[in-house]
Structures are given as C-alpha cells and as structure tokens.
C-alpha cells in the first residue's frame with residue numbers, strides 16, 4: 001500500500017491507483033469532465049488539476065499515479081484558480097442555452113459552473129457557431145456547439161461498443177465531433193454516450209424535449225428485456241414513463257444498458273393496448289367487469305374441472321413472488337401436478353457485453369421458486385399435447401403470451417376454460433374466458449433473479465388505480481405534487497391492474513385456502529424461509545443492488561463518481 005496525504009488527511013491506498021481514483025475511494029471529489037472510471041484516460045479537459053508537493057506545475061489527477069509519501073492538495077488557491085480558468089475557457093464558446101437544453105438539471109458543466117467558476121465571463125467577442133442538429137445515428141442527436149471535446153463518446157464507441165465511428169476534425173475552437181465518412185453511430189449500446197456526455201451535446205432522439213429533468217420522478221428498478229437484469233432508473237411524469245437510464249451496478253451492468261432495453265421495455269406500461277380492468281367472456285365477447293366478479297367467476301369455473309384436467313403455465317416475465325404463489329396455488333390449492341413455464345431463448349441473440357440470449361428477466365428465479373411439474377405431472381410439452389388431445393381442458397396462464405407460439409395458438413381453442421393474467425391485450429388474452437389485468441414490472445414490488453443468480457428488486461414507479469402516489473410511498477416529482485392525474489381528455493391515467501400474486505391469493509382463499517400474505521414483502525419472506533437460494537435475503541438487505549444467492553452478500557458498493 002502507498003501512504004498518501006490528500007488535503008492534510010493520510011490514506012493508505014493501492015499504489016496502482018491514480019490520484020483521482022484514490023481520492024474518489026476516500027470520498028474526496030476532484031472535478032473532471034473527460035475522465036470516466038471505465039474508459040481509458042485522455043487527460044484533455046484539465047479540470048482535475050491538483051497541486052502535488054515537489055512537482056513544479058499542477059498535475060492532472062486522472063493520469064498521475066499515486067506514490068508513497070505523496071502530498072496532494074485539491075483545494076489550494078493555485079488549484080482553485082486553475083479550475084476557474086478551465087471553466088472560463090470551456091464556457092467561451094458554449095452557447096449557454098440551458099433553458100432549452102435537455103441536459104439542464106443533470107449537466108456537469110452547469111453544476112461545475114455553480115461550484116467552480118467565478119460566475120461571470122470576460123469574453124465579449126462573437127462565439128464560434130457550429131452545427132446544432134446533427135443526427136449521429138438512429139438514436140442519438142448531436143449539438144456541436146455544446147460539445148466540450150472531452151472525447152468520452154469517442155472512447156466509449158472505440159473501447160466498449162467496439163464500433164469506432166466517432167472522431168474529432170478541425171483544430172482549436174473549431175474542433176467538431178463527427179462520424180467517419182459513410183458511417184453512423186448505430187450499435188446496440190449507442191445511447192450510453194448520452195449519459196456519458198457531461199453536457200447536452202448528445203441527446204436521445206426518443207426523449208428529446210419530452211420533459212425537464214426536474215418534472216420527473218426517478219425510481220430504482222431493473223430492465224426486463226433479458227436475463228441480465230441491468231439496473232435502471234425509471235423516469236416518470238404524470239404517471240407515465242418517459243425514459244429509462246442505466247444505474248450503476250458493478251456486479252450486473254456496470255454503467256451501461258443496451259438501446260433495446262432502454263427504448264422498448266417500458267412501452268408496454270404506457271401502451272394503448274393496456275387492459276383497463278379485468279374482463280370475462282359473456283356471449284362470446286370479453287367485457288370489462290369488477291374484480292369481485294372476475295375472481296368469483298374464476299373460482300366457480302375452476303371448480304367444475306377435475307384436477308388432472310387443469311394445467312398451469314407460469315412465467316419467466318413475472319416476479320419470484322408471482323411465480324412462487326402461482327405454483328403453490330396450482331399444486332396445493334387447485335391440486336394439479338401440471339405446472340411449468342415457457343423458455344424464451346433466442347439462439348445467437350446474446351453478446352459478450354450485456355445482452356443475453358434468454359429474453360426473459362426471471363427464468364432462473366422461476367425455476368428456483370419451484371415452477372416445475374409435480375411428480376407424475378406434465379411439463380410444457382406434455383401440457384401442449386394434453387390441450388391438443390383434449391385431456392387438458394382448463395389452462396391457467398401467468399403473464400406470458402404463449403399464443404405467440406403458433407402451436408399454442410392452434411391448440412388454445414380446444415380448451416373449455418382459459419384464465420390469463422395479462423397487462424395488455426395480448427394474443428393469448430384474446431383467446432381467454434377470464435382475463436385478470438395485472439400490474440407491470442413498473443407498477444409493483446417484487447424480485448427477479450438474473451442469469452447469474454443475483455436477486456434484484458422491482459419497485460413501483462407508476463401508480464395503478466388502487467394506489468395513490470402521494471400516500472403509497474411513490475417517488476414524487478414536483479409535477480406529481482401539482483398536476484392532475486388525468487390525461488388531456490379527463491380520463492384517469494391509472495390502470496385498474498393488480499399484482500398477480502395478490503389476485504392468485506384471493507382466488508386461492510375463495511377456494512378454501514388460508515394464504516395469509518398481504519404484501520409482496522411478506523411473500524418474499526416466506527420464500528426466503530423455505531427456499532435455500534433465497535436464504536437470509538429480505539427487501540432491506542437486497543438494497544438497491546441486489547444480492548447473489550450463494551453469498552447472500554449485501555452489495556451496496558460505493559459508486560465511483562462518473
């Protein structure tokens with residue numbers, strides 16, 4: 001270890017670290033634009049200049065390795081003056097268009113202007129003007145005037161996304177970020193440059209001008225686009241998700257997420273196809289009904305079949321809590337042995353960075369909570385065959401659009417009873433006799449287990465009809481506090497959806513069971529008491545970064561400020 005002194009305090013640090021890393025590890029912020037913990041060092045912004053004893057000039061903390069006995073000052077007069085000079089220099093040609101810039105409110109340049117600049121400019125010449133709306137690729141727009149030439153986006157594209165298409169051209173104040181001729185920024189991870197960009201030069205074509213940052217609430221969650229389970233922030237305004245952004249978790253996704261997960265997974269929550277309430281089939285047509293009627297109909301219909309004629313298909317899209325209660329109700333209350341789920345692995349659809357071929361977020365968890373046929377029961381192939389041959393007459397399906405598979409689509413009309421938990425008007429829901437409108441990943445508490453066995457939390461970011469954002473513990477933005485919860489036509493923006501495990505509990509109790517759990521947290525407590533992979537876990541110690549089954553390690557690792 002090397003003993004170094006920073007601002008008068010002595011620290012023992014790894015001699016392989018740079019000064020900026022050693023300071024960050026010990027809670028000392030050294031401002032920086034171009035340095036990022038996961039990218040190579042470029043050292044071009046000069047914002048991290050520090051004073052090091054016995055060095056004649058100020059040194060950049062991002063590329064200076066610590067040494068035993070080193071004495072560093074990050075707040076001396078020389079350092080403060082140098083930072084002010086760097087800020088003044090960076091702002092000379094900056095358009096200062098914060099009022100119309102998407103980055104305002106989460107902009108490093110804006111924050112540092114408050115913290116580290118003198119608050120006025122001596123520059124009274126004309127600014128250099130550059131292109132304002134350059135489409136770098138399908139998902140990213142560039143405003144060249146706002147670029148401070150930190151090169152983070154270039155290094156990300158070269159080093160992480162492995163698509164080296166970005167570069168600088170020209171010199172001095174005329175430098176322009178651009179793509180190489182006949183190329184565009186179009187890779188599976190291209191949108192990560194938006195958060196990496198310390199200013200508003202790179203913006204999302206999808207989110208651009210949709211909302212000011214401070215009008216939205218942000219809730220910690222996970223992506224449900226594949227079995228990686230990247231950690232995310234869910235950004236909501238007026239009970240509608242406007243964007244997902246990656247959240248740091250070294251054990252899962254580092255600082256990144258893929259464009260597909262970011263752009264596609266939340267569409268279901270906002271979709272026009274969302275079910276507004278439970279439905280039952282009357283005279284051949286699905287009609288909206290209340291929960292009591294839907295549950296009573298499910299109970300009476302299920303009672304009219306022999307146990308062996310009923311099968312249940314769980315879902316790797318549903319939470320551990322949903323699947324655990326489902327297999328328990330199917331096996332112990334309804335009494336069928338025929339319980340399984342469908343896997344959704346797309347061959348060759350994964351890559352080496354994050355994306356997994358398994359397109360479900362909770363396949364491992366579904367198995368771990370006991371979704372499998374009981375002794376002598378039918379697996380998924382047997383269930384399909386049973387429906388085709390008529391031995392399975394009633395099917396209960398959880399949150400999976402099994403009719404996307406043409407074999408199921410062809411077999412489902414053979415059933416006498418089909419009960420489906422669905423959040424949208426899916427193909428399977430259209431075949432159903434009873435549709436129970438379920439809360440999406442963004443509307444409920446729960447856990448999912450990623451491919452590597454990491455159990456991670458979902459938290460409600462969007463309220464359903466039975467919930468009140470103000471009273472039920474939702475993250476609140478200023479907008480939530482003052483805006484109506486109705487859309488522009490006066491309709492409620494909330495859906496009449498409920499968590500699957502809770503509807504299943506109601507059905508089971510109406511069938512004579514005595515299930516007691518009233519919250520997802522209580523269901524998880526029961527899972528942790530009964531099932532070894534979850535031993536020792538609870539909603540508190542899973543924290544914001546989850547835990548691995550085998551280690552039950554609590555992983556609230558400190559994020560290194562990026």
Ligand code: SF4
Nearest residue numbers: 147148150151153197
């Ligand atoms: S566009 Fe943003 S990330 Fe890229 S060089 Fe400019 S300031 Fe840096």
Ligand code: SF4
Nearest residue numbers: 223225226230258261
């Ligand atoms: S890699 Fe998978 S979990 Fe991560 S953002 Fe993409 S789809 Fe979502």
